[in-house]
Amino acid sequence: MGLVGAFVIARWSWSLMRDTASVLIDAEAGPDRLAEVREAIEDGDAVVNDLHVWRVGPGHYAVIVSLVADRPLAPQEYADRLAIHEEYAHVTIEVHSCEGAHRLRHAA
Numbered sequence: 001m002g003l004v005g006a007f008v009i010a011r012w013s014w015s016l017m018r019d020t021a022s023v024l025i026d027a028e029a030g031p032d033r034l035a036e037v038r039e040a041i042e043d044g045d046a047v048v049n050d051l052h053v054w055r056v057g058p059g060h061y062a063v064i065v066s067l068v069a070d071r072p073l074a075p076q077e078y079a080d081r082l083a084i085h086e087e088y089a090h091v092t093i094e095v096h097s098c099e100g101a102h103r104l105r106h107a108a
Contacts (some may be wrong), residue, residue: 029053029061037063037088040081045069049096060089068098 038048050066063082075093082088 017094029055033061036085037065037082039064040085041067041078045071046078046095056089058078059087061087062090062092063088064092064094066094066096067101068096070097070099072097 033053034051039049041043041048046067046069048065048067051065052064053061057063065078067078072095075095078093078095079091082091
């Protein structure tokens with residue numbers, strides 16, 4: 001019976017370490033999540049030039065976006081585009097104005 005208990009505890013410990021390790025080391029989110037944020041922010045004028053998304057808790061992520069736009073909107077307007085995704089618990093948007101910024105996407 002002791003071996004069964006040890007096995008159950010070992011299995012639970014392993015799953016706990018696996019689930020919390022990415023939070024504790026601030027692991028970057030996967031490419032699908034990065035693409036999701038980029039698609040929500042980029043609108044033909046705004047171009048994301050720096051993007052960080054990481055897990056801060058179970059099912060919750062923090063997002064930092066730096067973008068360049070020819071005719072920039074207020075940062076809150078870009079943040080509102082991510083509001084439909086409830087998993088983004090903390091969103092920081094940095095906006096830079098640059099004439100012709102929409103051409104940056106095509107140059108890359």
